Structures are given as C-alpha cells and as structure tokens.
Amino acid sequence: MIIVMKPTAGQAEIDHVVEKVEAVGCKTTLLEGTNRKVIAVIGDKRDIPPEYWDTIPGVEKAVPILTPYKLASREVKKSDTEIKINDQVLGGKKIGVIAGPCAVESQDQINFIAEGVKKAGAIALRGGAFKPRTSPYSFQGLKEEGLEYLARAREATGLAIVTEILSPEHIDLVSSYVDVLQIGTRNMANFLLLEAVGKCNKPVILKRGMSATLDEFLLAGEYILSHGNPNVILCERGIRTFETHTRFTLSLSIVPHLKLLTHLPVIVDPSHGTGVRELVAPMSRGAIAVGADGLILEVHKDPEKSFVDGPQALTIESFEKLMKESGAVAESIGREI
Amino acid sequence: MIIVMKPTAGQAEIDHVVEKVEAVGCKTTLLEGTNRKVIAVIGDKRDIPPEYWDTIPGVEKAVPILTPYKLASREVKKSDTEIKINDQVLGGKKIGVIAGPCAVESQDQINFIAEGVKKAGAIALRGGAFKPRTSPYSFQGLKEEGLEYLARAREATGLAIVTEILSPEHIDLVSSYVDVLQIGTRNMANFLLLEAVGKCNKPVILKRGMSATLDEFLLAGEYILSHGNPNVILCERGIRTFETHTRFTLSLSIVPHLKLLTHLPVIVDPSHGTGVRELVAPMSRGAIAVGADGLILEVHKDPEKSFVDGPQALTIESFEKLMKESGAVAESIGREI
Amino acid sequence: MIIVMKPTAGQAEIDHVVEKVEAVGCKTTLLEGTNRKVIAVIGDKRDIPPEYWDTIPGVEKAVPILTPYKLASREVKKSDTEIKINDQVLGGKKIGVIAGPCAVESQDQINFIAEGVKKAGAIALRGGAFKPRTSPYSFQGLKEEGLEYLARAREATGLAIVTEILSPEHIDLVSSYVDVLQIGTRNMANFLLLEAVGKCNKPVILKRGMSATLDEFLLAGEYILSHGNPNVILCERGIRTFETHTRFTLSLSIVPHLKLLTHLPVIVDPSHGTGVRELVAPMSRGAIAVGADGLILEVHKDPEKSFVDGPQALTIESFEKLMKESGAVAESIGREI
Amino acid sequence: MIIVMKPTAGQAEIDHVVEKVEAVGCKTTLLEGTNRKVIAVIGDKRDIPPEYWDTIPGVEKAVPILTPYKLASREVKKSDTEIKINDQVLGGKKIGVIAGPCAVESQDQINFIAEGVKKAGAIALRGGAFKPRTSPYSFQGLKEEGLEYLARAREATGLAIVTEILSPEHIDLVSSYVDVLQIGTRNMANFLLLEAVGKCNKPVILKRGMSATLDEFLLAGEYILSHGNPNVILCERGIRTFETHTRFTLSLSIVPHLKLLTHLPVIVDPSHGTGVRELVAPMSRGAIAVGADGLILEVHKDPEKSFVDGPQALTIESFEKLMKESGAVAESIGREI
Structure with missing residues (x-):
C-alpha cells in the first residue's frame, strides 16, 4: 500500500502514520517527492480497508497495491477450476x-x-x-x-x-x-x-x-x-x-x-x-x-x-x-x- | 396502459391482443395512427408487469400509465405521514x-x-x-x-x-x-x-x-x-x-x-x-x-x-x-x- | 403520441390540450381510463419534442410512439447500406x-x-x-x-x-x-x-x-x-x-x-x-x-x-x-x- | 507516481522501467514489497499520462500521485477567484x-x-x-x-x-x-x-x-x-x-x-x-x-x-x-x- 500525505503534512503527522503502520505489523519507507511525501507500506494486510488509513491526520489518500481477494485469485491457484x-x-x-x-x-x-x-x-x-x-x-x-x-x-x-x-x-x-x-x-x-x-x-x-x-x-x-x-x-x-x-x-x-x-x-x-x-x-x-x-x-x-x-x-x-x-x-x- | 403494435402487425394479431386484454378484465380502444396501430387498455391492473404484454406476437411495446405502487402513493394518502x-x-x-x-x-x-x-x-x-x-x-x-x-x-x-x-x-x-x-x-x-x-x-x-x-x-x-x-x-x-x-x-x-x-x-x-x-x-x-x-x-x-x-x-x-x-x-x- | 393527463385535470385543461394538438395539424381521441384521462394524438410530428407537451397545464407526461429519427431507420430503407x-x-x-x-x-x-x-x-x-x-x-x-x-x-x-x-x-x-x-x-x-x-x-x-x-x-x-x-x-x-x-x-x-x-x-x-x-x-x-x-x-x-x-x-x-x-x-x- | 510491477517481473524489466523513468528526467526508488515490487517515481511530470507507463513490459499499473491540472488548482492559487x-x-x-x-x-x-x-x-x-x-x-x-x-x-x-x-x-x-x-x-x-x-x-x-x-x-x-x-x-x-x-x-x-x-x-x-x-x-x-x-x-x-x-x-x-x-x-x- 502507498500512503500519500497532504502537501501540508508535517513531520509529526508522518511520524504518527509510521507508528500506526508499524502497529499492524508492516514496514515503511518514506519517499520525498517533488510536491508530496509518500509512505510506502510493505507487508500483506489486505484485510485492513484502505479507507482506514484515510482517516489519519495528514493523509491525503491510501492506494492499495494488492487485490482485496486471495482465494479467488489466479495468484493463489493458476489452473482453471472445473x-x-x-x-x-x-x-x-x-x-x-x-x-x-x-x-x-x-x-x-x-x-x-x-x-x-x-x-x-x-x-x-x-x-x-x-x-x-x-x-x-x-x-x-x-x-x-x-x-x-x-x-x-x-x-x-x-x-x-x-x-x-x-x-x-x-x-x-x-x-x-x-x-x-x-x-x-x-x-x-x-x-x-x-x-x-x-x-x-x-x-x-x-x-x-x-x-x-x-x-x-x-x-x-x-x-x-x-x-x-x-x-x-x-x-x-x-x-x-x-x-x-x-x-x-x-x-x-x-x-x-x-x-x-x-x-x-x-x-x-x-x-x-x-x-x-x-x-x-x-x-x-x-x-x-x-x-x-x-x-x-x-x-x-x-x-x-x-x-x-x-x-x-x-x-x-x-x-x-x-x-x-x-x-x-x-x-x-x-x-x- | 397503451399497447403499441408493430408496423407489420395485421388484424389477426390485433384481435389476439384484444382477446388477451379482455381476458384479464380490461377494456380496449383501438387507435389507428399514421404509422402504427395502438391499443389503449382501460382498467387498473398494475399487478401485471408491462413486460407481460411485450411477449404477445405483433406487440412492439407496452407503455404503463399508472405508477406500479399504490399504498406508498400520495394518490392514496394525501397528507404527510408522521x-x-x-x-x-x-x-x-x-x-x-x-x-x-x-x-x-x-x-x-x-x-x-x-x-x-x-x-x-x-x-x-x-x-x-x-x-x-x-x-x-x-x-x-x-x-x-x-x-x-x-x-x-x-x-x-x-x-x-x-x-x-x-x-x-x-x-x-x-x-x-x-x-x-x-x-x-x-x-x-x-x-x-x-x-x-x-x-x-x-x-x-x-x-x-x-x-x-x-x-x-x-x-x-x-x-x-x-x-x-x-x-x-x-x-x-x-x-x-x-x-x-x-x-x-x-x-x-x-x-x-x-x-x-x-x-x-x-x-x-x-x-x-x-x-x-x-x-x-x-x-x-x-x-x-x-x-x-x-x-x-x-x-x-x-x-x-x-x-x-x-x-x-x-x-x-x-x-x-x-x-x-x-x-x-x-x-x-x-x-x- | 399519447398525452397522459394528471388525475386532477378538468375538462377545460383537456379542451386546451386538444386545441394545441389540432393547432399543429394532428387529430385526437380521448380515452377515459379508470384513474386517468389520456389523449391519443394521431399524426406524424416527430419534429416536435415530447417535452413540448409536458408544459401544458394539466399534462402529466407525453409518451412518443414513433422513433425520433427517420432516414436512419429500417422503416424507410429495409436493405443494409453498403x-x-x-x-x-x-x-x-x-x-x-x-x-x-x-x-x-x-x-x-x-x-x-x-x-x-x-x-x-x-x-x-x-x-x-x-x-x-x-x-x-x-x-x-x-x-x-x-x-x-x-x-x-x-x-x-x-x-x-x-x-x-x-x-x-x-x-x-x-x-x-x-x-x-x-x-x-x-x-x-x-x-x-x-x-x-x-x-x-x-x-x-x-x-x-x-x-x-x-x-x-x-x-x-x-x-x-x-x-x-x-x-x-x-x-x-x-x-x-x-x-x-x-x-x-x-x-x-x-x-x-x-x-x-x-x-x-x-x-x-x-x-x-x-x-x-x-x-x-x-x-x-x-x-x-x-x-x-x-x-x-x-x-x-x-x-x-x-x-x-x-x-x-x-x-x-x-x-x-x-x-x-x-x-x-x-x-x-x-x-x- | 508509483509504478507497480507484475508479480512475474524480473530484474531486466525493472531495470528497463528505471531507464525509461530516468530518460524523462525523474528519479526512482525501488520498494520490495511482500508480493510485488514497486518503483516510486520522484519528479513532477504530470504531462505524461499514466497510461504511457502501463505499456512497458512487466508493469502492472501506474498510479499518479499529483492532480493532472495545475493552474486550476488551489495549490497554485489559494484565494477564491472573483x-x-x-x-x-x-x-x-x-x-x-x-x-x-x-x-x-x-x-x-x-x-x-x-x-x-x-x-x-x-x-x-x-x-x-x-x-x-x-x-x-x-x-x-x-x-x-x-x-x-x-x-x-x-x-x-x-x-x-x-x-x-x-x-x-x-x-x-x-x-x-x-x-x-x-x-x-x-x-x-x-x-x-x-x-x-x-x-x-x-x-x-x-x-x-x-x-x-x-x-x-x-x-x-x-x-x-x-x-x-x-x-x-x-x-x-x-x-x-x-x-x-x-x-x-x-x-x-x-x-x-x-x-x-x-x-x-x-x-x-x-x-x-x-x-x-x-x-x-x-x-x-x-x-x-x-x-x-x-x-x-x-x-x-x-x-x-x-x-x-x-x-x-x-x-x-x-x-x-x-x-x-x-x-x-x-x-x-x-x-x-
């Protein structure tokens, strides 16, 4: 997941997001873009809806990388089910x-x-x-x-x-x-x-x-x-x-x-x-x-x-x-x- | 309800529609338009879905006149429900x-x-x-x-x-x-x-x-x-x-x-x-x-x-x-x- | 076209609609339904948009019967255009x-x-x-x-x-x-x-x-x-x-x-x-x-x-x-x- | 922008994406996720549509971070235009x-x-x-x-x-x-x-x-x-x-x-x-x-x-x-x- 911070977000807000991400057992990498800071979240937590992260102060949006389903996915089972x-x-x-x-x-x-x-x-x-x-x-x-x-x-x-x-x-x-x-x-x-x-x-x-x-x-x-x-x-x-x-x-x-x-x-x-x-x-x-x-x-x-x-x-x-x-x-x- | 006949519909198809309409207890009036014949259906049968009529040979479409709901309607109860x-x-x-x-x-x-x-x-x-x-x-x-x-x-x-x-x-x-x-x-x-x-x-x-x-x-x-x-x-x-x-x-x-x-x-x-x-x-x-x-x-x-x-x-x-x-x-x- | 009158529409409003319909060169037939009066309009005037009729006092809605296009229609030309x-x-x-x-x-x-x-x-x-x-x-x-x-x-x-x-x-x-x-x-x-x-x-x-x-x-x-x-x-x-x-x-x-x-x-x-x-x-x-x-x-x-x-x-x-x-x-x- | 690689993407494909990103004057950071590799792109190039990146072999999708408009944005002009x-x-x-x-x-x-x-x-x-x-x-x-x-x-x-x-x-x-x-x-x-x-x-x-x-x-x-x-x-x-x-x-x-x-x-x-x-x-x-x-x-x-x-x-x-x-x-x- 990628968490995009608001242009106005300061260090305290970034620290707070990192803390929350680590609290669910994921790791973070901070990316300093030209106009925005972005926090990359590493770890498979697709049971937490991306909306959860949107509520944290300073967050503009959270972008999921993984699909929300697993068992139905071809990543889990490659061959056609008959x-x-x-x-x-x-x-x-x-x-x-x-x-x-x-x-x-x-x-x-x-x-x-x-x-x-x-x-x-x-x-x-x-x-x-x-x-x-x-x-x-x-x-x-x-x-x-x-x-x-x-x-x-x-x-x-x-x-x-x-x-x-x-x-x-x-x-x-x-x-x-x-x-x-x-x-x-x-x-x-x-x-x-x-x-x-x-x-x-x-x-x-x-x-x-x-x-x-x-x-x-x-x-x-x-x-x-x-x-x-x-x-x-x-x-x-x-x-x-x-x-x-x-x-x-x-x-x-x-x-x-x-x-x-x-x-x-x-x-x-x-x-x-x-x-x-x-x-x-x-x-x-x-x-x-x-x-x-x-x-x-x-x-x-x-x-x-x-x-x-x-x-x-x-x-x-x-x-x-x-x-x-x-x-x-x-x-x-x-x-x- | 209004039943619009196809331009190709003949008298036999019209008679057949009229028969089916009368079978459910409604009356009909035939309207001879410039390009289409139209059968006006008189009677309140809103429990029969308009799709029913579409299936009859020669029918182009059926157009309902009445709303499909009754008890919820202001026609039945004028004053606001509190x-x-x-x-x-x-x-x-x-x-x-x-x-x-x-x-x-x-x-x-x-x-x-x-x-x-x-x-x-x-x-x-x-x-x-x-x-x-x-x-x-x-x-x-x-x-x-x-x-x-x-x-x-x-x-x-x-x-x-x-x-x-x-x-x-x-x-x-x-x-x-x-x-x-x-x-x-x-x-x-x-x-x-x-x-x-x-x-x-x-x-x-x-x-x-x-x-x-x-x-x-x-x-x-x-x-x-x-x-x-x-x-x-x-x-x-x-x-x-x-x-x-x-x-x-x-x-x-x-x-x-x-x-x-x-x-x-x-x-x-x-x-x-x-x-x-x-x-x-x-x-x-x-x-x-x-x-x-x-x-x-x-x-x-x-x-x-x-x-x-x-x-x-x-x-x-x-x-x-x-x-x-x-x-x-x-x-x-x-x-x- | 079919003009559906409001349940509250009186004779004066019906007469007025009939007058306006005849003014564009169409004929009318009045249908007295169980809950609504309906005016059937006979004549091909597809250049007048149905919305025009909706504005006349007492009219609930106007329902067109003919398609709004002519030259593009199979009714005008049956065989496929190559x-x-x-x-x-x-x-x-x-x-x-x-x-x-x-x-x-x-x-x-x-x-x-x-x-x-x-x-x-x-x-x-x-x-x-x-x-x-x-x-x-x-x-x-x-x-x-x-x-x-x-x-x-x-x-x-x-x-x-x-x-x-x-x-x-x-x-x-x-x-x-x-x-x-x-x-x-x-x-x-x-x-x-x-x-x-x-x-x-x-x-x-x-x-x-x-x-x-x-x-x-x-x-x-x-x-x-x-x-x-x-x-x-x-x-x-x-x-x-x-x-x-x-x-x-x-x-x-x-x-x-x-x-x-x-x-x-x-x-x-x-x-x-x-x-x-x-x-x-x-x-x-x-x-x-x-x-x-x-x-x-x-x-x-x-x-x-x-x-x-x-x-x-x-x-x-x-x-x-x-x-x-x-x-x-x-x-x-x-x-x- | 964030470029998400397919689970099957190898090092050669990642190198190729990095090369293309650098060719337009942006910098990259590689993020190794649990299920996916993700390339973070740093630099303001909102004139390049995200679809451009989708075509590169090995790319699953590109996610823009910045809005595509500038002059209309409050980021550029804070006060209401009268x-x-x-x-x-x-x-x-x-x-x-x-x-x-x-x-x-x-x-x-x-x-x-x-x-x-x-x-x-x-x-x-x-x-x-x-x-x-x-x-x-x-x-x-x-x-x-x-x-x-x-x-x-x-x-x-x-x-x-x-x-x-x-x-x-x-x-x-x-x-x-x-x-x-x-x-x-x-x-x-x-x-x-x-x-x-x-x-x-x-x-x-x-x-x-x-x-x-x-x-x-x-x-x-x-x-x-x-x-x-x-x-x-x-x-x-x-x-x-x-x-x-x-x-x-x-x-x-x-x-x-x-x-x-x-x-x-x-x-x-x-x-x-x-x-x-x-x-x-x-x-x-x-x-x-x-x-x-x-x-x-x-x-x-x-x-x-x-x-x-x-x-x-x-x-x-x-x-x-x-x-x-x-x-x-x-x-x-x-x-x-």
Missing part, C-alpha cells in the same frame, strides 16, 4: 448451457421444456421456485411445489437442476431437491446468504450484482470460498447503466478480464442481461466468442403465456437454433458446446 | 437527526457518542451491531453484544436506538433491543427481509439500493406497507454512477421528487452518500434545503480509530458545528432541527 | 478491419504499420493527425504533417486512409488528404461538425458519444444523413459506466440492436472501448460474433513508445494473431474478414 | 443568479423576461441564439438575429448577457454582442473551442460534460486557463446516470468538492440538471446550501409556448418566489443573493 455438476463438468473445453423457464409453473410445463432443452444440448435445467420480484403484487413462485416439479423433471431427463435460493433458512429445503444453488443479482451482497452457501457443498452460481465492480464481484465469490465451498461459478448478467434500449447492459468485457484474474469458471446470462428476445442469440454467440465457460438462458414452452419475464424467453425452436449457431462459434475458438 | 420514534416524531416540521458510529465497538465508545450527539440535538442513536462488509476478512460487528451496548446507551441518554438488520431470522433478537430497524442499501431488494419487517411493528428506515430507480425504491417501501407496517422512512444514501471523486453520488433531487409522489418521510445519509468527511456538512445543509425530513450521520469518538468507515465520520465537535449550521438552514425554510 | 471505401465495401458479407496507430508520429512509423496491417488483412489505415486530448499538456498530434504521412502511406500500400476531424474549418484540408472522416466520441453531439460532414461526400465513421443513448446516436447519424451524405458508419466505442476495470464499458448489445433498427453499417472499437491490451482480441471476436460489420483497432510498431494511448495498442504480431482468430469466428457465422 | 461580469462580481459573498429563456424567440419575449428577472434580482440575462439540438429537425435558434435581441435587452435593462457559443468561428461575432460566453455540456471536451475561448478575454461559463469526471472537468477549465483567459466559471448541470425520474442527476456534491480543489467560482444549473419544473426551486436552495457561487436558471414568459426546453422553465412569478426562498437560504449560510 466444477462437477452431476455427470457434467463446467469450466473445461466444453461450454455448458443451462436452460429453462424463469419460473416453474406446472409439471407439464417443466417436463416439456426439460426434454426440449436436453435434446438441444443443455447440460442442466434452470427454473425458479422462489422468485424475487420487484413488486409485492407480482407472482412470487410456486415454492416447494416448484422444487418437486423440478426434481421430477430431473428424474425424467437426467438433467441437473439449478434454482435460485433467497435466504439461509431455505438451504436445507432447496438443497434436498436441487443440484446447483443460484444467488441472484439482488443477493450478491447478501453476505449472510453467501456465508450460508459457503458452508454447503453444492455448486453455486453467483450472479454479479447489477452495480457490482469487478473487485466486489470477486469478493462476493471470496465469501463463499472462504467458508469452505470451492465450487463457485461466476455469472455476468448485465449491469445498470444509463442505457435504456436494453433492460441492463451486458458487460461482456468482464468475462475475459475475470478469466485473467481468477481461476473460477465464468458464465453469462444474455436473457436477463438484455431483456430483449431478439438480442439473446447474438449475445450468446458474443459471450462464447469472448471466452465464457457457459450460458444460462431462459427457454419457455410458449413465451406468451409465461407468468414472468416473458419478453426475453426463447421457444424450444429458437433455442435449438441458438445452440447450433453457438456451437459453430464455440468450434471456431477451439471449444465445443 | 412516524413516532419513542417520544419523537419524524416527518413533521422538525427535522430529525439520527447520529452515531458506523459500528458499535464498546460500551464506553457508544455511551460517549450517545451523550455527545444527544447534547447536540440528535433525536436517535445509530450504531451497527451486524455489519454487512464487502470483504469476508473485514470486521463484521459485535452482534448481540453490540445490541446490549446500544440498549444501555438508551438507558443512559433516553435516545431511541436505530440499527441495521440483515436477515429475517434476526428480527426477534434485534427488535427486543432496538426501536427502529434499518434496511441497508444492499438489502433494499431482499424481498423476504422486506416482508419480514412488514410484519413487525417497529419503524423501518429503508435505504435506497445503490442502483435502484425511484419506482423500485417506492416498490420496496410498498412491500413493507403491504405486509401491514405503515411506519416506513425512506433514505437516500447515494447511487452508483461513473463519478469517483465521491464513493457514491448523493442524488438530492430524489428527495423533493419523492415528496411529490409519496406521503412517507424522506431522510438523507450524507456520510455514506459521499464517503468524504469534508463533504458531510455541506451535503447535510443541502439535504435540508431540498426538503429532507431528517439526516442520518456517522459520528465517532475518534474517527481515526474507527473499525469501519472512518473517512466519512465526524467528531462530536464537528457534529455540533454541523447541527448549528444545519439548524440555520432549517430555519430559513421554515423548519427546525 | 459503403464504398475506395476499392473496398463496408456493410456486406466481408467484415472490414481498419487498423493503425492512435497518433501518426513519423513517416517511418506509419509506413511500417501500414504495411503490417495490410499484409494481415486490414482494409484501411487509421491514424490521428489532430488529436483531442483531455489534458492541454498532452501531445496534440502532428496536424497537416501527419496528414501528409498518411497520404504517402496510402501511396505505398493502397490502403484507404481514415482520420479524425475536429472542426468544420478543417474539412477542406483533411478531405484533400484522406478517404474517410471520423467523428470522435467527444464530438458526436457537435452538431455543427455533423452538419459540415453531412455536406461533404466522404464516408463518415461516427463514434458513439460515451454517454449517448441509442436514440441520440441514431439522431447524430440522422444529422449527417439529413444534410445529404448517405455514407454513415456507426461505431460503438464504449460507454461511461460505474465500471473501472476497463476504461469504458464496451456495450456489444447495441450492435445487434442497431442492426434491427437501422440499415447503416455498425463497427466496433475494442481498443478504446476497453483500454486494456489483453481484452482487445477477445472483444474483437465478441464484436464479430454479435454481428458487427467491422472493427477499428489500434496497432503500433512498438506500443511501449507510443506517444498516446499505448496500453490498448497491439503489435503487428498480435494483430496478425487477432485477425486469424477473428477470421475463424467470422466464418462460423457465415462471414469473412 | 470574476467581473460588467458591474457585477461572481465568486464573492454575493450569490449571482443568471436567468433567462432557453432560446431567444423575439425582442418582446426577451425584453419582457429581462425586465422580470432584473426586478427579481438576477445579475445577468441568459438566452440561446445558437442552439445545439439532439434532433436535426428541431428549432436551432435565431442565430445573429437572436444576438441582436439580446444586445437590445441589455440596453433596456443594464443586465450583462450570457449566451452559448458552439464553434471557434463564431467567437468574433458572438463576442461583439455578449458579455459572457457559455460552453455547453456537449462541448466541454471540444478542445478547439476551449482553446479559442482561452484566447479571448470574455468570462466563460464552462458547463460540465454530462459524463465528465471531476478531473476531466478541471482539465477542461485548465485548457481555457492555459491559453490565457483566467475568467473561468465552472457549472454543474447534471450528469448521466441510470436515474430516469429526472432528465439528468444533478450532482451537488461536486460543488463543495470543487471548492476544496480549485479557486474558480462554481455555479449550478438546476433547470437542465433536473428537467422537471417542480424540482427547480428546491434544487436551487440545495445548490446554495452546499456552497454554489451562483445559479443559472431558465425563465420564460409563458413556459407553455416556449420553442425549446419548456418543462423545466419557470414563469416570472415562480422565479420571484424562488429568489426570495433562495435568498433566505443564502442568508442562513452568511451569504446574500
């Missing part, structure tokens, strides 16, 4: 596609979709049983009934089941039915939930908070890793910007950037990330081309009748087409789907 | 200031600050016992021990106690110690938590999500109201934008805008909203001048030693100064502090 | 790559790069002679000397020349040397410059303003089209968001969205759009996969010695690799590079 | 209010408004003659005819005249009629225009670019100052964020932050900054409370008939009320209006 999802693996050469409806609505609906997406090449079935909805007046999901439908769809097709979890109290219930837990964008910074899934052994898909920075996203992953669960899959799902032509701005550049910094697999959600059906297929191709390890997509029997999030859902037919086109792109970069 | 916090009232002529440290650290610390802020005119004491922290390696709060310290500080000073609540499972515990529950920015869309506090009878300070729109913020309030708790205080605390000179962008314009649309009281948090100590006092004056009903501020015994969020915390001395200056601004607009 | 750049064509099956240094520095430098990028398959050479720089103390470009070097590089290689133009007064000078004019992100809303290039016959690359919406971007294109120049190439180059891991957020979803709405070709600038060298190649592949008609890339002889914008520049060797990889992606979607 | 506008002064105890219509429409209109705002206490009259409009089909201003009307309104009232300038070629014409030149938000990074007004001797109101950071804003001011014109007035006018309840997000926190960093006066434009008439008066009070040196406001004879930007314009009556209320807030912080 995550087992039942008999499939996410994070290797094969790009894994997870597909299904936004919300589970009935046994018929979920079986129909499960069979359709399996035939088209999906490795897992997604479906919401507990739905976080912006309005208290909107449909909130079938809850345990929905989980039962999902489990039966797994029996029928062999597909692993992915569902969103909203609260630590639901972990036992949800885990008894499904194979992969999903943390939604609105819960990326629900740290008690991150801790709770960190203590269980199911793979976790962690969706990026819609206003999370890259560091905050990796720190949320670090929460899960640091509580003992190594099976974290990061998912870019669109960020909130001034753009209104799409519901969110799908930030594909974070995918290759994450792949440089972390060993964890990274997938992309073009359905929520755009909210526009016509954009789901091209953005799926784009996600693969930039290096995503997987996709998570909304597919519906009849998008028109979907209880929630219809405008971005694909039919089975358009999903089949998307899989074919995406497969061609995957091959062009030496991967498969 | 909320009792022990022997004080928030939302009337008097501007209520809530102050205290980011995190409770010891009995001495919290008593010292409680006495200081009480003397300077605060109506309640804030202090974090359960802290949501971006890094798993940061200090997470004293938990129940912190609640005990807060309760003793109330005994000593008579100040009402405000603390953040992170999970529905904590409600009984936290409610047994404190007077006002606070929902943090990272939990504004934790709908299970909103429901849970909606079922209890304590006043709730609802902080705006850092990327929440005005509608989403009011819908989060609507969650609490619709579960039976009328005592909701809205709090602007800074939004995430491209600006980096402050930690967040404190959006003061939402204060008078909320006051037009809702009867609920609105307060402002200039400490988290800026993250820069020198800006807390001017932004407090600004918040009052634009019409805020209160402030929530970080005050510390010795900001340099604070475990968390030091750079934005005031000393007792600077808090006293802030209260005097803010009081003058309050008077200039016909209010008091 | 633009001739000397002996090459942009906008067809072939994806055109424009490459070169951020700033022209010397004849040797520009010739070396021109030959390198031509060999690797570029269709045009870019190079800045007039550089818009954030700091007045930074290198501002070689000006006319730079244009001369570019023209000689064209003689040597046959590549068309693309350069940025900063002011209407420079049009004659710059046009006498180069083949394609580029409008930078900071000038997308410099309407006098848009008018000026609209009156000349050179193809224009219009970069998206870093905070321009899709509509504003197309309206900037409309400025050029409406002054008589049909040769407009739209370029996504990154928007300003809260993300700091990249210099801007490259919004690839606007590419397929633009392709739905406009007949104009769309290219992408992954160099400025990310500002991170390691991300240029993956984002180039992503741009092609989502449907871009071309790329504009920074390539340098020795990025380390570049006067400006070094961190995102490729060497000739990495550009060759990028072209090969991008070519494979292009083929996978039925195009070529 | 700027003469005819017989008035901006930047002292008195808060200067500039008011007038968005666009000049006729002699009668501008005289009526000039007299109204003068009586209510404005120090200058604003009015647009050359209007930058998002759509090519919108009214673009009366041009020189508008300037003549403005000059006659000055004769009639004695008010100084403020108008926007769009291009270097207009400087002689516009300067011959008006007293203060305004650079609009879309031209804040039109560096040729900044240079041109930097060479003239009229005071300049520089509006913040809608996506400009604090540093970029001050660097735009530095352009004007460094070309010889010391009379720069900075104006916050709203930034582009995800918020849609207002047209822009008026970022009041930049006002006290600028006042800490620069000696230049800072004013606020609540009319464009919100785009909502009901918010103009409260945000004017807020701007004064946070320390603005002035306001620039849209006032219209009859907002309903305004050619442009009606929804945010005040009538003379509401402007009088705003001035009274704002005056009370000004007094409460020891200033006057």
